[in-house]
Amino acid sequence: MLGFLNEQRHKIIAILLVVVPLWMxxxxxxxxxxxxxxxxxRLGGAVVGGSQAGFNGVIGAVGxxxxxxxxxxxxxxxxxxxxxxAQLREEKSRLIGVLxxxxxxxxxxxxxxxxxxxxxxxxxxxxxxxxxxxxxVKIRISSERELAPRMPVxxxxxxxxxxxxxxxxxxDVVLLSDPRxxxxxxxxxxxxxxVVEGLGHEADYRARISYLTDRDEVGVGDxxxxxxxxxxxxxxxxxxxxVEVEEGERGLxxxxxxxxxxxxxxxxxxxxxxxxx
Amino acid sequence: MVVIIVESVLLGVFSAQGxxxxxxxxxxxxxxLDRDFAxxxxxxxxxxxxxxxxxxxxxxxxxxxxxxxxxxxxxxxNNVQKVWGVARGVVAAFAALLHLGVMIAGLFIVGQGDxxxxxxxxxxxxxxxxxxxxxxxxxxxxxxxxxxxMDPRRADSRLKY
Numbered sequence: 001m002l003g004f005l006n007e008q009r010h011k012i013i014a015i016l017l018v019v020v021p022l023w024m025x026x027x028x029x030x031x032x033x034x035x036x037x038x039x040x041x042r043l044g045g046a047v048v049g050g051s052q053a054g055f056n057g058v059i060g061a062v063g064x065x066x067x068x069x070x071x072x073x074x075x076x077x078x079x080x081x082x083x084x085x086a087q088l089r090e091e092k093s094r095l096i097g098v099l100x101x102x103x104x105x106x107x108x109x110x111x112x113x114x115x116x117x118x119x120x121x122x123x124x125x126x127x128x129x130x131x132x133x134x135x136x137v138k139i140r141i142s143s144e145r146e147l148a149p150r151m152p153v154x155x156x157x158x159x160x161x162x163x164x165x166x167x168x169x170x171x172d173v174v175l176l177s178d179p180r181x182x183x184x185x186x187x188x189x190x191x192x193x194x195v196v197e198g199l200g201h202e203a204d205y206r207a208r209i210s211y212l213t214d215r216d217e218v219g220v221g222d223x224x225x226x227x228x229x230x231x232x233x234x235x236x237x238x239x240x241x242x243v244e245v246e247e248g249e250r251g252l253x254x255x256x257x258x259x260x261x262x263x264x265x266x267x268x269x270x271x272x273x274x275x276x277x
Numbered sequence: 278m279v280v281i282i283v284e285s286v287l288l289g290v291f292s293a294q295g296x297x298x299x300x301x302x303x304x305x306x307x308x309x310l311d312r313d314f315a316x317x318x319x320x321x322x323x324x325x326x327x328x329x330x331x332x333x334x335x336x337x338x339x340x341x342x343x344x345x346x347x348x349x350x351x352x353x354x355n356n357v358q359k360v361w362g363v364a365r366g367v368v369a370a371f372a373a374l375l376h377l378g379v380m381i382a383g384l385f386i387v388g389q390g391d392x393x394x395x396x397x398x399x400x401x402x403x404x405x406x407x408x409x410x411x412x413x414x415x416x417x418x419x420x421x422x423x424x425x426x427m428d429p430r431r432a433d434s435r436l437k438y
Binding site for chain 2: 009010013014016017018020021022023024025026027028031035041044045048127129130131132133134136138164165167172174179180197198199200201
C-alpha cells in the first residue's frame with residue numbers, strides 16, 4: 001500500500017491540488033457575506049488568529065514605543081480630542097435620527113418612541129486580509145458573548161461592517177468597503193433609500209450607493225445612515241457622507257459615492273452588536 | 278506561513294491594507310520553480326487552508342488561482358533562468374496576471390455574474406502585477422539564500438548552471 005502511494009504520489013498530489021480548491025468552492029456559500037464555519041475551520045482559524053494576535057502584540061508594542069518617542073504628549077492629546085470628536089459626531093447623528101423618528105411617530109400614531117438597547121461585544125483588530133482584492137479585518141473578541149455570522153460591527157463613529165466567519169475567539173469582519181458588502185441605507189436629510197455597496201478601492205475605502213433614482217436628490221454632504229430594512233443592521237447608524245454625485249449613464253439611477261464615517265485605515269477597537277433581531 | 282501571517286499583521290498595524298504584498302503568490306512561484314513536484318505540491322496543499330483563512334475572500338477561489346500558478350510554473354520550470362534575476366521577475370509578473378485571470382473567472386462564475394465584484398478585483402491588476410514581480414524576486418532570493426545556508430552542496434550544484 002505504502003509502495004503504491006509512493007509510486008503514485010505525483011498523481012495523488014496533482015489530483016488533490018485540483019480537488020481541494022474546487023471542494024472549497026463547492027462548500028462555500030457563493031459570494032455571500034456571513035457564513036457558518038465547520039469545526040475544523042473554527043479551530044484552524046483560531047490558531048491563525050492567535051498567531052496574528054501574538055505578532056500584533058509584538059509589533060504594536062514596538063510601534064507604541066516609537067510613537068511615544070516621536071509624538072509624545074501631543075499625540076496623546078490628539079488621540080483624546082479625536083475620540084471626543086467621534087463621540088460627539090455619533091451622539092449628534094443619533095440625536096437627529098431619534099428626533100426624526102419622534103417626529104414621524106407623533107404624526108402617525110402619537111407619542112410613542114422606542115430606543116433599542118444594543119448589547120455590545122468589544123473586540124480588537126489583530127490583522128487584515130493578505131490579498132488586495134477584499135476588505136476584511138480579523139478581530140479578537142474580548143468578551144464571552146457568542147458571535148454569529150452577519151452580526152453588525154460598529155465603531156464610535158458608525159458602521160464598520162459585518163461578521164463574515166466566526167472562529168474560536170476570533171472573527172473575520174467584511175468591511176463596508178468590501179465589494180461583497182451590501183448595506184441598506186437611507187439619507188438622513190430626505191429619507192431617500194439606497195444600498196451601500198463597497199468599491200474595494202485601496203486608498204479611500206469608499207463605497208457607492210446603488211438604486212438611487214434621479215428623483216431621490218441626494219447631494220454632496222448628505223449623511224447616509226442604516227435603514228434597518230436588511231434585518232442585519234439596526235436603523236439610524238451612521239454609514240458615511242456623500243462625497244460625489246453624478247448622473248447615471250442611462251439617466252435612471254444616480255452614481256453616488258460615500259465616504260465611510262469610520263476611519264477604516266485607523267481601526268483598532270470595534271464593537272459587535274449581538275442582539276439585533 | 279509565518280511570512281504570510283506577519284504580512285497580515287503589518288498591513289493592519291501600518292494601515293496599508295490595499296498594499297498587500299501577495300506573498301502567497303510569491304511562495305507558490307518559488308515552490309513551482311525551485312522545488313521538486315511532490316514536496317512542493319504537499320507544501321502548497323498544506324498552505325491552501327491557512328491562506329484562505331487569511332485572505333477571507335470567496336472561499337476556494339484564491340486557492341484555485343494559486344494552484345493554476347503552481348502548475349504553470351511547473352511547465353516553465355526548465356525554460357526559465359535558474360537564478361532569481363530579471364527573467365524570473367518577468368515570469369512572476371505573468372504569473373500574477375494568470376492568478377488574476379483565474380480569480381476573475383472564478384468570481385464571475387461563483388458570483389453568478391456579479392460584475393461589481395469582478396471590477397473591484399480587476400481594478401487592482403496593474404499594481405498587483407508590479408508588486409508580485411518585485412516581491413517574488415525578494416522572497417525567491419531570500420529563500421534561495423536560506424537554502425544555501427541550510428544545504429551548501431545544493432547551492433554549489435546550482436552554481437554550475
